[in-house]
Amino acid sequence: MRRIQVLLCSGTACQSSGSDKVKRALLDELGSHDLLSEVQIVETGCMGPCELGPVLLVYPEGTFYVRVKPDDAAEIVSEHFLKGRPVRRLLWTEGAPQPQEIPFFSRQMKLVLRNCGTIDPEKIEEYIATGGYEALGKVVTLDPAQVIAAVKESGLRGRGGAGFPTGTKWELVRAATGDTKYVICNADEGDPGAFMDRAILEGDPHAVLEGMAIAAYAVGASRGYVYVRAEYPLAIRRLEVALAQARKLGLLGARIFESDFSFDIELRMGAGAFVCGEETALMASIEGRRGEPRPRPPYPATHGLWGKPTLINNVETFANVRHIVLGGAAAFAAVGTEKSKGTKVFALAGKVRNTGLVEVPMGITLRELVFDIGGGVPAGREFKAVQIGGPSGGCLPASLLDTPVDYDSLSRHGAIMGSGGVIVLDDATCMVNMARFFLEFTADESCGKCVPCRVGTQMMLAILNRIVAGEGTDQDLVRLAEIGDMMKNASLCALGQTAPNPVLSTLRYFPEEYRAHIRDRSCPAGVCPNLVRYVVVPEACRGCDACRRACPTGAAQGTAGKAPYRIADELCIRCGACFDACPFGAVKKEPR
Amino acid sequence: MINLRIDDVPAQAEPGQTILDAARAAGVRIPTLCHLEALCPVGACRLCLVEIRNWNGKLVPACATPAQEGLDVVANSDRLTSLRRTILELLFAERNHICAFCVSNGHCELQDLATELGMDHVTFPYRFPALALDASHAKFGIDHNRCVLCGRCVRACAEVEGAFTWGFAGRGVHTLVEADLGDRWGRSVTCTGCGKCVQACPTGALFEKGKITAEQEKRPALLAEITERRPRA
Ligand SMILES: Cc1cc2nc3c(=O)[nH]c(=O)nc-3n(C[C@H](O)[C@H](O)[C@H](O)COP(=O)(O)O)c2cc1C
Ligand code: SF4
Ligand code: SF4
Ligand code: SF4
Ligand code: SF4
Ligand code: FES
Ligand code: FES
Numbered sequence: 001m002r003r004i005q006v007l008l009c010s011g012t013a014c015q016s017s018g019s020d021k022v023k024r025a026l027l028d029e030l031g032s033h034d035l036l037s038e039v040q041i042v043e044t045g046c047m048g049p050c051e052l053g054p055v056l057l058v059y060p061e062g063t064f065y066v067r068v069k070p071d072d073a074a075e076i077v078s079e080h081f082l083k084g085r086p087v088r089r090l091l092w093t094e095g096a097p098q099p100q101e102i103p104f105f106s107r108q109m110k111l112v113l114r115n116c117g118t119i120d121p122e123k124i125e126e127y128i129a130t131g132g133y134e135a136l137g138k139v140v141t142l143d144p145a146q147v148i149a150a151v152k153e154s155g156l157r158g159r160g161g162a163g164f165p166t167g168t169k170w171e172l173v174r175a176a177t178g179d180t181k182y183v184i185c186n187a188d189e190g191d192p193g194a195f196m197d198r199a200i201l202e203g204d205p206h207a208v209l210e211g212m213a214i215a216a217y218a219v220g221a222s223r224g225y226v227y228v229r230a231e232y233p234l235a236i237r238r239l240e241v242a243l244a245q246a247r248k249l250g251l252l253g254a255r256i257f258e259s260d261f262s263f264d265i266e267l268r269m270g271a272g273a274f275v276c277g278e279e280t281a282l283m284a285s286i287e288g289r290r291g292e293p294r295p296r297p298p299y300p301a302t303h304g305l306w307g308k309p310t311l312i313n314n315v316e317t318f319a320n321v322r323h324i325v326l327g328g329a330a331a332f333a334a335v336g337t338e339k340s341k342g343t344k345v346f347a348l349a350g351k352v353r354n355t356g357l358v359e360v361p362m363g364i365t366l367r368e369l370v371f372d373i374g375g376g377v378p379a380g381r382e383f384k385a386v387q388i389g390g391p392s393g394g395c396l397p398a399s400l401l402d403t404p405v406d407y408d409s410l411s412r413h414g415a416i417m418g419s420g421g422v423i424v425l426d427d428a429t430c431m432v433n434m435a436r437f438f439l440e441f442t443a444d445e446s447c448g449k450c451v452p453c454r455v456g457t458q459m460m461l462a463i464l465n466r467i468v469a470g471e472g473t474d475q476d477l478v479r480l481a482e483i484g485d486m487m488k489n490a491s492l493c494a495l496g497q498t499a500p501n502p503v504l505s506t507l508r509y510f511p512e513e514y515r516a517h518i519r520d521r522s523c524p525a526g527v528c529p530n531l532v533r534y535v536v537v538p539e540a541c542r543g544c545d546a547c548r549r550a551c552p553t554g555a556a557q558g559t560a561g562k563a564p565y566r567i568a569d570e571l572c573i574r575c576g577a578c579f580d581a582c583p584f585g586a587v588k589k590e591p592r
Numbered sequence: 593m594i595n596l597r598i599d600d601v602p603a604q605a606e607p608g609q610t611i612l613d614a615a616r617a618a619g620v621r622i623p624t625l626c627h628l629e630a631l632c633p634v635g636a637c638r639l640c641l642v643e644i645r646n647w648n649g650k651l652v653p654a655c656a657t658p659a660q661e662g663l664d665v666v667a668n669s670d671r672l673t674s675l676r677r678t679i680l681e682l683l684f685a686e687r688n689h690i691c692a693f694c695v696s697n698g699h700c701e702l703q704d705l706a707t708e709l710g711m712d713h714v715t716f717p718y719r720f721p722a723l724a725l726d727a728s729h730a731k732f733g734i735d736h737n738r739c740v741l742c743g744r745c746v747r748a749c750a751e752v753e754g755a756f757t758w759g760f761a762g763r764g765v766h767t768l769v770e771a772d773l774g775d776r777w778g779r780s781v782t783c784t785g786c787g788k789c790v791q792a793c794p795t796g797a798l799f800e801k802g803k804i805t806a807e808q809e810k811r812p813a814l815l816a817e818i819t820e821r822r823p824r825a
Contacts, residue, residue, distance in 0.1 A: 273763070290760060295635035295656040448741065448760070448767030449636045455682035458765050459716050486678050489651050490638045 002040040004081055007057040009117060011046030011202055012195070012234050014053035018070065019043075022054050025073035033077055045203015047117035049104060049356040052092065057117070063097045065090040104354045107373045109335065111343045112319045113359045116203030121238050124245035127206040133251050135325035139214050140259040147218040148174060151321070153329035155341030160186055160277075160314030161389075161418050162494065163340075163407040169311065172301035173219040176309035181221040183212050183263075184286075184305065184312040187228040187235070188270050188277035191390030192441065194421040196345040197315035199357050201228065201235035204319065205242035209265060211318030213252065214325060216263045219311050224265040227282050229272050239267055274391075274445035278493050279312045281447065292449045293493035314419070316345055336362035340406035344420060348374050351381060351426035360405070367401040370424055381426040385509070389418030391438045391445075392498030394505030395431065414505040416498065430527035431510040432517055435502045436464040442499035453496025456487040460503060468528040472518040481507060516591070526589040529574050533592045538564035540586035550581035596663040598642075605659035612640060612654040615667055622667050623676060623705055626742035627655035628792055630816040631751055634743055637683075639676050639705065642667045651675075677711045685716035686765070687723065688737035689795075695808035696796030702740060723768070728778025732790050732800055734769070739797035741767055744812075745789035752815050757783045788815060 006026065010019050023041060030036050047055050052066035058076075063086045065076070072090060079085045086097050092104075099105040110116075119126040127133070139147050152167030173181060185208060189197040201208060212224045228236055243265060246252040254262045268286050270276050276291040283305045285291040304310020320342060324332045333341045340362040346369065348355050353375030360369060366386055370376065377383045385395045388405075394415030396403060403409050407417050425434065443457035460483050463476045484500030491497045507514060516522050523531035534555075536547070543563035547556040555572040558565030567578065567587070579587045594605045596614060603618035605611075610633065615622050626637035635656035642654045645664040654667065666672065683689075683702060691697045705711075723736035746758040746769060757780050761770045771777040790798040791811045799808045 275763075292760075295633075295653050297652075297657060443764060446764040448762070448764045449634070449743075450638055451636070451679050451682050451686075451740075452638055454741070454765055454767070455686045458719070459682065459685070462717065482678075486675060490641055490675055490679065492635055492638065492653075 003038040004040070005059040006039060006041045007044050007047075007059065007118065008041055009045070009047045009053060009055045010043040011050065011053075011116075011199060012232075013046065013050035014055060015234070017053040019054040021070045022056070022068050022073065025070035026077070029073045029077040030081075033082065035077065035081060039081055042120050043122075044118060045116040045121050046199040046357055048108075048113075048358060049092070049354060051355045057099070058086075061097075062099060064092060064099045064102070066092045103372055104356075104358070104375065107368065108359050109343050109361045110359050111323055111335075112200060112207070112316055112345055113203070113357070115207065116199060116357075119204070121203050121205055122241050124206060124242065124249065127204070131326060132206055132322075133210055133246075135322035136210050136213050136217075136251065137257050139217055139325055140257050140261050144174060144218045144220065147214065147325070150324055150329045151218070154324040154332040155329075155336070155339070156317065156320055156324060156332070157340065157407060158314055159316035159320070159344065159419065161416065163417055166313065166317055169301060169313070170215060170218050172299070173221075173309050173311040176302045178309045180223075180308045181219055182305045182308055182310040183216045183219065183221045183224040184279075184282070184310060185212055185224065185226040185315060185318055186277060186279065186282060186312055187226055187232075187315045188282060189229060189232075189315075189419065190272070190274035190277045190445075191419055191421045193349050193423065194347050194390060194419055196347055196357065196420045198232050198235050200315050200319050200345070201232070202238055205235075205238045206246065207319045207322060208315055209239075209242055209246055209252065211313075211321035212265060213256065213263050214321050215311055215313065215318065217261050219309075221311065222262050222264075224263065225268050225286060225305075226265060227268045227270055227276075227286060230269040231272055236267065236269070243267075273447075274441075275447045275493070275495055278495060281493070282312070283310065292447045293495075295492060316420075337404060337406045337409075339408055344405065344417065346420045346422045348422050348424070350387075350423035351377050351383075351429075352424040353378055362406050363404045365402050365404055366396065369405060369422065370401070374424060377424065377426045381428060383424070384427045384429055385425045385431065387415075387423040387425060387434070387438075387502065388421070389416035389501070390421040391441045392416065392495065392501050393418045393421065394501045395425070395434070395509065396505070397509040400509075414501065414508055416501065428525055428527070430468075430523050430525040431506040431513045432464065432523075433468050433525075433527050435506045436461070436468055438502040439464060439499065442495060446495060446499070450490075450492035450496060452487045452490040453492070453499065456483050456491070456496065457499055459483055460487075460500065464503070467514065467517050468523070468530070470517065470521045470528070470530045472514075474518060476518070477507065477511075477514055480504075520592070522591040524591050526591050529576065531592055532574065532589040533569055534567045534572055534574070534576070534578055535588055535590055536565045536567055537586050537588055540584050541565050542584055542586070544583065546581040546583060547578035547587055550577040552577060594659045594661050596659055596661065596665060598665040599667045603659075603665075609659050610655060611642060611652070611657050611659050611663070611665055614659045615642075615654060615665075620667050622654050623708060624655055625701060625705060625740065625794060626744065628744050628748070628812055628815060630819040631744065631747040631792070634747070637740070637742055638679055641672065641675060643669065643672065673709060676705075677709050680706050680709060680711045681714045681716055683740050684711075684714045685718050687739065688718075688720055693805060694738060694796040695799045695803050695805060696738070696810070697806040699806070699809045700796060701794035701812075719765075721765075726771075726777050727801070728776040729780075729783070729785075729801075730778065731785055732777070732787065732798060734777060734798050735796065736768055737797075738795045739769060740795055741769070742794060743769075744792040744794060745769060745798055748788045748792035748815055749783075752818060753784060753786050753788050755782045755784050755786070758789060788818075791815070 541564035545560040605614035633656035635653035643666040727733040
């Protein structure tokens with residue numbers, strides 16, 4: 001038995017901030033103190049607070065270190081491991097060495113992420129030690145109908161965006177006629193900034209494979225595919241390792257647990273087009289055709305991959321399944337709200353103190369998510385809105401902070417659960433520009449098949465570009481709403497149907513901001529280059545002449561050594577050169 | 593036999609038939625553009641959208657949605673007409689449709705639809721992207737400025753001729769049909785020169801060389817005439 005166990009996060013974020021080097025430094029130090037037999041280093045999946053990486057957790061007492069550098073290894077070993085004194089300067093918050101004392105962790109509820117950050121994802125034994133594959137072993141002794149009944153009773157809904165009831169989907173595939181059926185795991189995760197699925201695949205790949213196998217048993221499939229984006233090399237490697245290990249132990253392949261059930265899984269790599277996450281486009285892509293959605297019905301449940309009945313679920317959906325089987329449907333359903341059960345993993349990003357991966361019970365309020373777990377907006381700025389659901393989600397203002405995070409409440413207010421991207425915006429954000437930014441993304445990612453989305457996104461974008469340039473009209477606002485409504489109803493797939501959401505929700509909650517851009521030619525947040533004025537703050541100016549030298553038009557004026565300088569607005573072309581040049585931050589942007 | 597209602601008239605369909613098939617049999621007109629008899633439906637242009645009353649008013653493409661027992665379909669209404677007009681406006685604004693200078697003037701499905709649906713002006717700004725015209729083929733030419741990306745050429749060439757010359761390249765508004773993975777049409781090694789794509793094309797995008805303004809008539813029904821004569825599998 002080792003005296004000390006070090007869980008070292010080796011998720012993608014921590015790897016890129018240098019967890020490998022930290023590991024080597026720790027091993028060197030342990031070697032030179034002859035401690036290799038007493039201290040074990042376990043590489044785990046993502047622990048959550050990715051921006052603080054590399055992070056590590058030292059057991060038995062559970063001390064959580066952040067931003068660990070290779071140079072810190074010596075002190076950790078000599079102070080902590082040898083003398084039992086935690087290295088205070090590496091703690092997240094002074095005086096709170098343990099995760100359970102830090103609100104970021106204590107307010108979360110980890111079900112899907114339970115193994116992420118606590119086990120070595122490349123060792124199937126560690127997964128099995130947490131009860132892994134027990135659910136599958138149990139399921140193959142049951143009638144498939146019982147399995148489906150349990151999933152239905154649990155209330156689990158798809159975590160890939162639309163929130164379709166998972167048990168009902170399984171039932172439809174089970175009922176579809178055909179001898180050959182497929183199970184697909186959607187690991188395309190195309191929302192920019194989202195990494196929930198990547199973290200699950202990297203941190204607990206077997207949970208996904210086990211969920212797929214249980215689903216396959218329930219619907220009567222013998223072959224499965226994981227469609228994962230090629231930009232996720234670590235997730236792919238861990239999946240490959242997991243598949244090989246599971247096959248070796250007979251947990252995948254022929255006659256699983258000596259039953260009549262056989263099932264195996266292959267990986268398919270996607271090139272990363274956002275639309276390829278749409279289920280019918282994804283299947284076209286697996287079949288080797290252009291990744292384009294097709295109209296539904298017929299749904300994949302009856303006409304899926306190669307025309308066969310196909311079950312497609314999201315990574316996180318599958319990762320929930322074993323907990324339903326082991327813990328029971330009732331226990332699963334005890335968490336959450338009436339129509340949204342269980343937990344949801346979110347990627348918290350933007351203007352919030354604690355960014356990273358979090359898992360919370362459904363029904364928690366946005367306020368708890370942003371302020372209690374996220375720690376709120378960093379000092380000096382104020383909360384303005386939260387964009388939830390990725391590029392096709394919506395923006396909710398401060399007045400809606402008490403909205404429970406569940407499928408129905410979010411969509412009632414014009415946002416969506418989406419796959420779990422949450423971006424916190426502060427008062428320095430221009431909502432019009434933000435909506436424009438997301439629309440630019442969807443316009444770029446539109447596959448071009450159907451007219452409402454292909455041309456509609458371009459028309460909306462053109463209007464938004466005009467508005468942020470200060471050339472908008474009141475009529476443009478009516479037009480935006482009209483095109484948005486048309487796209488919602490007429491587009492072929494959910495990309496086009498949801499692309500207007502960021503615009504429609506900001507029009508709904510921040511109409512005055514649009515009006516300021518149009519009527520006053522002013523950007524209240526001081527973001528849109530054409531709609532701001534550059535001014536010199538007299539008290540801050542030292543008369544260094546930097547702005548005057550940088551300005552290409554002679555708008556920045558003054559005499560060296562004689563503060564303050566001034567900027568002649570009528571000459572200013574709003575290039576921002578003075579702003580960038582001033583070493584004292586004396587040049588400020590303000591709304592015109 | 594499947595029984596449904598379209599615009600409050602009883603309609604029938606065989607299993608495997610679409611709402612559009614049922615509507616045509618029942619004598620209800622639904623505008624279409626990307627759909628063509630004998631080709632697989634794709635549901636791309638959205639002009640044939642109909643409203644299903646008993647699916648909460650959901651809009652579905654009639655050409656690509658299987659007829660189902662008991663469906664209560666609205667095929668024509670003010671809401672649908674205005675939606676169809678908007679879609680046509682988007683198509684007219686997307687590329688370049690100055691009909692007076694077009695080989696297909698007077699024989700164009702896009703133009704006919706605009707007349708039928710009363711789309712008399714375009715309220716969107718014209719994009720006029722200035723796309724290429726490829727006249728390298730010995731018999732035919734393609735003017736991307738007139739293309740509506742309906743994909744009828746792609747499907748005619750693949751599904752009826754079996755040559756698979758045309759495909760889509762790019763995405764979003766930058767999508768183009770292209771021959772043999774981007775080569776000039778005239779250098780295509782797969783094109784048999786059969787002309788099916790040209791006959792299938794609803795607009796002046798694909799044309800026979802030598803035709804000048806307003807001279808290009810098409811025979812879109814040709815494909816169904818060919819496939820109907822084929823022995824059934
Ligand atoms: C443009 C677009 C992108 C999508 N991307 C994803 C994705 O990356 N991952 C995912 O699971 N579902 C994605 N979906 C949703 C899928 O179409 C599908 O609903 C989902 O995989 C079903 O799984 P679930 O029922 O478990 O949620 C996307 C949908 C659209 C329209
Ligand atoms: S809505 Fe957009 S992404 Fe979806 S099929 Fe239409 S063009 Fe393609
Ligand atoms: S293709 Fe049709 S609509 Fe376009 S310019 Fe030619 S005639 Fe007019
Ligand atoms: S002429 Fe015939 S073979 Fe050539 S591209 Fe057209 S349909 Fe295909
Ligand atoms: S060339 Fe003609 S048939 Fe082909 S996509 Fe364009 S408009 Fe349709
Ligand atoms: S990758 Fe290490 S905390 Fe997320
Ligand atoms: S004709 Fe049905 S979508 Fe084009």
